Amino acid sequence: xxIETRQEKFRRIAEKxxxxxxxxxxxxxxxxxxxxxxxxxxxxxxxxxAYKAKGKEVRAYFESETSVKQxxxxxxxxxxxxxxxxxxxxxxxKNTKFKSIAEKxxxxxxxxxxxxxxxxxxxxxxxxAQEIDExxxxxxxxxxxxxxxxxxxxxxxxxxx
Numbered sequence: 001x002x003i004e005t006r007q008e009k010f011r012r013i014a015e016k017x018x019x020x021x022x023x024x025x026x027x028x029x030x031x032x033x034x035x036x037x038x039x040x041x042x043x044x045x046x047x048x049x050a051y052k053a054k055g056k057e058v059r060a061y062f063e064s065e066t067s068v069k070q071x072x073x074x075x076x077x078x079x080x081x082x083x084x085x086x087x088x089x090x091x092x093x094k095n096t097k098f099k100s101i102a103e104k105x106x107x108x109x110x111x112x113x114x115x116x117x118x119x120x121x122x123x124x125x126x127x128x129a130q131e132i133d134e135x136x137x138x139x140x141x142x143x144x145x146x147x148x149x150x151x152x153x154x155x156x157x158x159x160x161x
Contacts, residue, residue: 005126006124006125006126007125007126007127007128009124009125010119010125010126010127010131011127011131013119013125014116014119014127014131014135017112017115017116017119018116018135018138018139020108020112021109021112021113021116021139021142022142024105024108024109024112025109025142025143025145025146026146027105028047028102028105028106028146029146029149031098031101031102031105032149032150036094036097037094037095037097037098037101038091038092038094038095038098039095039098039099039102039150040095043078043095043098043099044147044150046078046079047076047078047102047106048143048147050076050106051106051109051143052140052143054073054109054110054113055113055136055139055140055143057072057073057113058072058113058114058116058117058136059132059136061117061120062117062120062127062132064120069117069120072110072113072114072117073110074107074110074111074114075103075107075110076102076103076106076107076109076110077103078099078102078103113139116135
């Protein structure tokens, strides 16, 4: 029986955690269905801005030379605008449902990203700069992939010339 190296352990755990993040992001894509959910462009932009910021926050753990790290954010929430409170039309119900589910899923992603940050501990894990680049490039690409689900569909054709 061979003993797992610290680099093999890093890769195994990172793959498992990133796979969970990818699966949660795939569930985020389901929220783009306008038959079931309503959202504004501002809400979508805020969501993906937070996703990107989380990636930068965790990557900083791998780039920091100090062992003392800033505490990581652990949850995501929309800043609610309750100007229509009491008016429960279908659009509002769908928006509330969107926000509730998106917050839960994004919070799971934040928690999994915090677990990725734990892998920055050089006492327990070995990794290369290339592996870190690959890890965070995959995270960023997944965000871009899922964001496309929320982009408005082109509704008309026009010739370029």
